[in-house]
Amino acid sequence: MTKRLVQGNEAVLLGAVKAGATFFAGYPISPSSEILAQASVYAASHPEFRFLQEEDEIASANAILGGSLAGAKSFTATSGPGFSLMQEAIGYGHKVGIPCVIVNVMRVGPGTGMPTMPGQGDLNQARYGSTGDYTSIVFYPSTVTECYEYTIHAFNAAEESRSPVILMSDAFLGHLNEVADLGPIEIPIVPRTLEPLASGSTRLFSGVATYPDGEPATADSDEFIRQYYEGRDHRLAVAEKYAFYEYGWNKDADTLVVAFGITRRIAQPLAPHFALFRPIRIWPTLDKELTEIAGRYEKIIVIEGSDGQYANVVERMLLRRVERVPLLGGRMSIEAIREGLARIGMLPAEPASSGSEFPAGSRAPAGSRSVG
Amino acid sequence: MAVKDKLKVDLFPTIWCPGCGIGLIMQQLATVMDELGLDKSNTVLVTGIGCTGRMGAYMNFESVYTLHGRTLPVAEAIKMVRPELKVIVVSGDGDTASIGGNHLLHSIRRNPDITVICNNNEIYGLTGGQAGPTTPVGTSTISSPAGAAYSPINLQGLVNTNPNSYYAKTTVYHQGPMRKAIREALEWPGFAFVDVASQCIENNGRRIGFASANDMLQHYRTEYKAAPPGSKHLEPHQLGIVKGEPVPAGGPAEPGHSNGNS
Numbered sequence: 001m002t003k004r005l006v007q008g009n010e011a012v013l014l015g016a017v018k019a020g021a022t023f024f025a026g027y028p029i030s031p032s033s034e035i036l037a038q039a040s041v042y043a044a045s046h047p048e049f050r051f052l053q054e055e056d057e058i059a060s061a062n063a064i065l066g067g068s069l070a071g072a073k074s075f076t077a078t079s080g081p082g083f084s085l086m087q088e089a090i091g092y093g094h095k096v097g098i099p100c101v102i103v104n105v106m107r108v109g110p111g112t113g114m115p116t117m118p119g120q121g122d123l124n125q126a127r128y129g130s131t132g133d134y135t136s137i138v139f140y141p142s143t144v145t146e147c148y149e150y151t152i153h154a155f156n157a158a159e160e161s162r163s164p165v166i167l168m169s170d171a172f173l174g175h176l177n178e179v180a181d182l183g184p185i186e187i188p189i190v191p192r193t194l195e196p197l198a199s200g201s202t203r204l205f206s207g208v209a210t211y212p213d214g215e216p217a218t219a220d221s222d223e224f225i226r227q228y229y230e231g232r233d234h235r236l237a238v239a240e241k242y243a244f245y246e247y248g249w250n251k252d253a254d255t256l257v258v259a260f261g262i263t264r265r266i267a268q269p270l271a272p273h274f275a276l277f278r279p280i281r282i283w284p285t286l287d288k289e290l291t292e293i294a295g296r297y298e299k300i301i302v303i304e305g306s307d308g309q310y311a312n313v314v315e316r317m318l319l320r321r322v323e324r325v326p327l328l329g330g331r332m333s334i335e336a337i338r339e340g341l342a343r344i345g346m347l348p349a350e351p352a353s354s355g356s357e358f359p360a361g362s363r364a365p366a367g368s369r370s371v372g
Numbered sequence: 373m374a375v376k377d378k379l380k381v382d383l384f385p386t387i388w389c390p391g392c393g394i395g396l397i398m399q400q401l402a403t404v405m406d407e408l409g410l411d412k413s414n415t416v417l418v419t420g421i422g423c424t425g426r427m428g429a430y431m432n433f434e435s436v437y438t439l440h441g442r443t444l445p446v447a448e449a450i451k452m453v454r455p456e457l458k459v460i461v462v463s464g465d466g467d468t469a470s471i472g473g474n475h476l477l478h479s480i481r482r483n484p485d486i487t488v489i490c491n492n493n494e495i496y497g498l499t500g501g502q503a504g505p506t507t508p509v510g511t512s513t514i515s516s517p518a519g520a521a522y523s524p525i526n527l528q529g530l531v532n533t534n535p536n537s538y539y540a541k542t543t544v545y546h547q548g549p550m551r552k553a554i555r556e557a558l559e560w561p562g563f564a565f566v567d568v569a570s571q572c573i574e575n576n577g578r579r580i581g582f583a584s585a586n587d588m589l590q591h592y593r594t595e596y597k598a599a600p601p602g603s604k605h606l607e608p609h610q611l612g613i614v615k616g617e618p619v620p621a622g623g624p625a626e627p628g629h630s631n632g633n634s
Binding site for chain 2: 056067069070072201205213216
């Protein structure tokens with residue numbers, strides 16, 4: 001592969017293929033539809049890659065569970081209300097232990113909302129959207145190249161954790177075209193971890209609480225608790241291997257900006273004035289890393305495309321007040337960030353020049369970016 | 373091999389109520405599976421929520437006990453990824469036709485090579501006896517004390533919108549015809565649906581005047597009559613099979629048809 005323009009949504013598909021995905025099921029919804037369309041194009045010339053356009057997102061999410069149990073690394077892509085419709089199946093996947101990847105290209109909600117505008121309001125849904133307790137692994141890249149890389153990591157983490165892993169994107173990032181050279185990127189691929197169906201055994205894959213022999217355990221609290229902690233501990237241990245974040249910008253500043261996904265790119269002109277912490281693994285939260293780094297700064301500002309979903313997480317994690325710059329209604333721009341900073345009295349005295357606001361090239365700007 | 377080898381008899385007795393019709397379906401399914409050489413290395417069961425969904429746990433196959441209503445997306449995906457497998461869906465009428473209704477419509481349209489066996493007991497049994505999508509008009513249930521208000525869903529009509537599909541109506545009393553229907557459905561290349569009238573004595577039958585499960589079986593015996601051979605449409609309480617034009621396994625539905633009955 002050589003350098004060429006790649007769209008964020010296209011990079012997700014390319015990453016999935018690289019990770020070994022052979023089954024996609026989905027339903028069209030903006031701003032994720034390019035992933036569906038390009039999966040269909042890819043399937044047309046690659047018979048080993050199966051594609052199914054479903055009747056809705058409920059079917060899409062359940063289909064990738066079935067496809068994965070049958071032996072295919074499976075994924076779907078959606079946005080907004082489509083992600084809501086998938087929550088039931090995501091919970092089932094956690095209960096049963098089915099590796100798969102759900103890509104959520106965020107738009108502005110709730111409801112049908114603003115279908116083509118970028119938002120970051122699905123963070124809580126990605127963590128808590130289904131019924132009951134479970135342990136979500138969620139990544140959120142910031143560049144087109146990272147869309148490719150973290151899609152591969154998402155498939156790997158799904159296999160290792162045996163759970164549905166969520167890759168977040170947004171309308172801005174999904175439709176962003178950047179020059180990228182994906183060819184040289186080498187990320188080891190985790191092979192299938194689950195014996196496919198019709199293995200010759202008689203396993204029962206059950207969303208109902210059951211004993212290992214398949215008998216119902218629907219009133220056995222001890223058995224439930226045993227299975228719950230076993231699953232949670234395993235997934236937390238796997239997540240530790242994927243503790244991705246970026247720490248950079250002006251580390252000598254007295255204020256730390258927390259921003260992720262496309263918002264971190266938009267905030268780039270603030271680089272001279274603030275330190276930056278960018279979680280890439282959104283869930284489970286990077287408590288150890290962020291707590292240690294945040295301790296060096298007098299103030300913390302969370303800039304995000306929701307009314308404080310991640311700020312609330314950070315505040316609770318650190319047990320200290322954080323400042324908030326919510327970017328709502330799709331107004332995700334440096335002007336909106338500056339207005340937000342002015343509202344809380346934290347606009348830097350000398351705004352950065354409006355020259356090169358975005359980093360050149362498609363790679364994340366230099367910083368102390370950790371990849372675990 | 374023997375029929376008994378298809379069943380996890382060490383887990384018996386089942387959780388199903390005495391007199392339940394589901395065991396009669398499982399017995400015939402196991403018999404046909406034995407006849408056709410279906411075993412745990414070539415066959416997968418997909419079941420839904422409801423009493424019927426437990427069947428997967430009692431059979432010597434790998435099975436997926438899906439969310440309520442989601443058997444068909446799961447089954448279709450398994451078949452797409454592993455076309456060499458026999459994929460059998462076993463579920464109830466509420467799971468299949470109500471909460472799973474949209475999936476049913478579209479699976480029928482896409483004509484996957486899977487078989488659906490529907491335990492049609494005309495009630496939500498597991499949750500205590502609420503009216504369901506196949507409950508006859510006027511039936512008193514715990515959610516329709518004045519009688520079910522709406523006409524039951526037309527499963528035959530839905531399935532036959534696909535001109536390449538297979539639809540059979542039978543009852544648990546008519547074991548021979550049920551066995552034949554299950555066998556033909558499993559051999560059918562494309563979407564096949566076996567609609568089995570089945571009794572729920574505990575959470576339906578007794579409330580509507582039946583004294584016992586046997587009374588319900590006798591009711592099926594006297595009420596259901598075989599449809600004339602070659603019937604293109606089954607009347608209510610007719611036993612029979614309505615077949616479309618078979619297409620090669622996994623092939624698309626015949627183009628140019630919008631209605632199999634036309």
